[in-house]
Amino acid sequence: MTEAFYGTVKQLQSTCLMFPAFQTAFERMDANLRLYRKTGIAQNLLVLGESGTGKTTLARMFTERYPRHALIERDIVPVLYASVPAAATIAGTVEAILTQLGDLEPDRGTISIKTARAVKLAKGCAVEMLVFDEAQHIQDRGRSQSQYFVGDWLKAFIDALSLPVTLLGLPRTQRLLQVNEQLRRRFSHCVSLSTEPGNQLPDEADSIALLASLAEAVPLPLNPSPQGWGELGLRLHFATQGRIAYVKQLLVHAYGCAIDSGSNCITTTELAHAFTASIWPAGIGPLNPFDQGFQWRNLDRQGEPFQMGDVGTQPPRRSKH
The missing domain is CATH 3.40.50.300 (P-loop containing nucleotide triphosphate hydrolases)
Structure with a gap:
């Protein structure tokens, strides 16, 4: 590097x-x-x-x-x-x-x-x-x-x-x-300090705004293709739960992946690799929010990165459709 x-x-x-x-x-x-x-x-x-x-x-x-x-x-x-x-x-x-x-x-x-x-x-x-x-x-x-x-x-x-x-x-x-x-x-x-209170559904626009604000420090632009910004924001929510530290980790590793591959932008491919490398090693295929086969659910079950246990009730689940 x-x-x-x-x-x-x-x-x-x-x-x-x-x-x-x-x-x-x-x-x-x-x-x-x-x-x-x-x-x-x-x-x-x-x-x-x-x-x-x-x-x-x-x-x-x-x-x-x-x-x-x-x-x-x-x-x-x-x-x-x-x-x-x-x-x-x-x-x-x-x-x-x-x-x-x-x-x-x-x-x-x-x-x-x-x-x-x-x-x-x-x-x-x-x-x-x-x-x-x-x-x-x-x-x-x-x-x-x-x-x-x-x-x-x-x-x-x-x-x-x-x-x-x-x-x-x-x-x-x-x-x-x-x-x-x-x-x-x-x-x-x-x-x-939760960016998305438990009684609300995730907001794609807030997730994208968070990512875009941090991405200003990264020389390579974000490319949402082929999903579009709205879907990328929803995928980002499932990948980080809106936690600033996780968004930073994700961007750092995605930027590194893009540099290694000679890419001129950060895509969902780099973000998928970054999720596995920096947030959850077991997050592959349908358990990776940036994978095309993602299950579209909160990763809060036992053994998953956002396993619920600190609060009494779980936030509403959200599907893609």
Whole structure:
């Protein structure tokens, strides 16, 4: 591959689309921070989305909008971003916070001592908002009692700081709030990053707009032949479920396939190879959305890339006809 190819891939991966749901979540976080600055009122937000819908990108973009800066006597951290560790113990969670606050010994002390230190450091660093990513790790603790203890600690920590908080996680994070009523009351506002809500049918135009926006970073044009743009948009929906990360993966591999074959455009042939290579190795023939024999259904059954399990109901199925 040439330097131009790698440059294109880098540009594509760094491209961030402010699609409507993403924009709504970003603006809501910003509004909560501005409200706190003006009135001292702390409002919280829960942001849910499947893997690849942009939750971590949202958290990082917002943190970068209000960057930390160093003074002689201390660091100022307007937005404190921390990722909940996979184990999601209370100790691990507070240690992750202490690390982001610059504590040199985040594992020192008991949980109560660590928590008190985190509160003191957060106030000393003038933190104005907490952003917790991977919140589903708390829910994944397994037993309701364990989930409750971690959730209860989080509630107490939030109350101690009295700051606006944004929790980002997979849809199953909602189960954590069902276990802990007090935590649920603190996160009554929720935004979904799903580009296509479960009660709606896929929109070919939205899918094509998403693909076309990202494809601007790719030197080769898209060629929808022989299906046309409407059908290509529907195939794209089934291939990615509207998840930005998957659309990027698809384009990167399709671009590489086109370069290897000497093609002057990206067609469904390259997209079919890219789907198998980057999204689902078993997605061949009728299980490949870009294959002429595709079954025209959501790939959400057991073992398929969009297997349902994080939400209670499945979205309506859509056939070609």
